[in-house]
Amino acid sequence: MQAANPRHGYILGLSAYIIWGLFPLYFKAIAEVPAVEIIIHRVLWSALFGALLLLVWKHPGWWSELRQNPKRLAILALSGTLIAANWLTYVWSVNNGRMLEASLGYYINPLVNVLLGMLILGERLRRMQWLAVALATIGVAQQVWQVGSLPWVSLVLALTFGFYGLIRKQAPVKALPGLVVETWMLVPIALAWLLLNPAATSAQAAFWTTSEAWWLVAAGPVTLIPLVCFNAAARHLPYTTLGFLQYLAPTLVLLQAVLLFDEHLSSSTLIAFMFIWAGLAVYSVDAWMSLRRRS
Numbered sequence: 001m002q003a004a005n006p007r008h009g010y011i012l013g014l015s016a017y018i019i020w021g022l023f024p025l026y027f028k029a030i031a032e033v034p035a036v037e038i039i040i041h042r043v044l045w046s047a048l049f050g051a052l053l054l055l056v057w058k059h060p061g062w063w064s065e066l067r068q069n070p071k072r073l074a075i076l077a078l079s080g081t082l083i084a085a086n087w088l089t090y091v092w093s094v095n096n097g098r099m100l101e102a103s104l105g106y107y108i109n110p111l112v113n114v115l116l117g118m119l120i121l122g123e124r125l126r127r128m129q130w131l132a133v134a135l136a137t138i139g140v141a142q143q144v145w146q147v148g149s150l151p152w153v154s155l156v157l158a159l160t161f162g163f164y165g166l167i168r169k170q171a172p173v174k175a176l177p178g179l180v181v182e183t184w185m186l187v188p189i190a191l192a193w194l195l196l197n198p199a200a201t202s203a204q205a206a207f208w209t210t211s212e213a214w215w216l217v218a219a220g221p222v223t224l225i226p227l228v229c230f231n232a233a234a235r236h237l238p239y240t241t242l243g244f245l246q247y248l249a250p251t252l253v254l255l256q257a258v259l260l261f262d263e264h265l266s267s268s269t270l271i272a273f274m275f276i277w278a279g280l281a282v283y284s285v286d287a288w289m290s291l292r293r294r295s
Contacts, residue, residue: 009236013245016229019222021252024261026222030215035091036193037202038219042087043183043190045220050180053224062177072173073181079167080182083227084189086160093153103250105157107140107276110246112162120166123238126290132244132283139275146268165242168231175231179224244283247276 030038054062066072093102114133117123125133171178194203201207202216234242254273257263 005236009233009241010245012229013233013237013242014248016226016233017245017248018252019226019229021249022256023222024253024256026215026218030212032212033201033216037200038216039087039091040190040193041202041216042219042223043084043186045217046223047180047183047187047220049220049224050176050183053176054180057176059174059177062174066173066177066181072171075167075171076173076178076181077185079164079171079178080185082160082164082167083182084186086157086164089153089156089160093157098153101153102157103253104140104143105154106246106250107143107272108154108158109161110244111137111140112158113165113242113246114244116162116166117238121169121238126286128282128286132279132286135275135279135282136244136247137279139272139279142268142272142275146266146272165230165234169234175228175235179227179231183224241283241287244280247280251277 027038066076090102092098111133114125118125168175168178173181194200197203202213207213230242233245237245251273254265254269258265
């Protein structure tokens with residue numbers, strides 16, 4: 001197994017979360033396409049794009065290794081199910097006006113990552129890291145209080161992606177081949193949905209003469225690239241560290257909502273962000289000091 005490289009892990013993790021944080025710009029471009037269809041095409045075009053990447057980015061022997069180790073295929077089937085459940089829950093929340101709960105899930109998720117890293121992987125936190133966790137927890141609790149209760153949509157989103165990352169961190173499968181196999185396992189479901197919905201927007205020939213069609217095709221690389229970066233980063237960084245990097249994505253979403261789409265930023269949400277970013281700052285300083293001591 002390749003030795004961990006924290007520097008590469010930080011670059012890959014930052015790349016993944018920055019791309020995810022800019023997703024609203026992409027989805028605005030295909031706002032006319034129903035959310036469920038976007039997910040279906042994310043699966044199909046990701047499968048095709050991933051297969052093309054494997055032809056260019058060689059991983060000798062990856063398929064024979066999987067065939068000789070059926071347990072690895074089972075692991076990828078489980079992780080693929082988790083990421084599909086995460087996508088579908090997000091789509092359901094969008095279609096049912098529960099975006100606030102969905103956004104809260106992305107704030108709970110990093111804390112889930114930290115908890116899983118401690119309980120399952122045996123990772124230990126230093127004193128400054130405990131302070132960072134406490135500050136971020138206060139920020140998340142502030143958001144929970146604003147919603148009024150602990151919503152199940154938030155928990156499903158946080159837990160499915162938390163366990164997805166944990167499984168992929170421990171799975172002895174390289175990032176790209178594992179992700180391609182995960183995606184191809186979802187292709188039959190996506191094709192069945194298209195066959196059962198002949199009236200779907202993307203099933204009409206006229207749709208493929210519009211600009212939205214090209215944006216839909218782009219769902220492949222747009223989906224696959226950050227997931228490849230995330231899976232690779234998970235192999236180089238402690239899971240607790242990866243969890244804290246995730247706060248970048250919802251923060252970028254917030255900045256776009258306020259600065260580009262004129263959404264109102266309440267004082268309670270601003271207070272929550274202050275605690276979360278204070279925690280991230282403390283965690284970053286501790287990580288920098290730790291890297292300096294090692295070097």
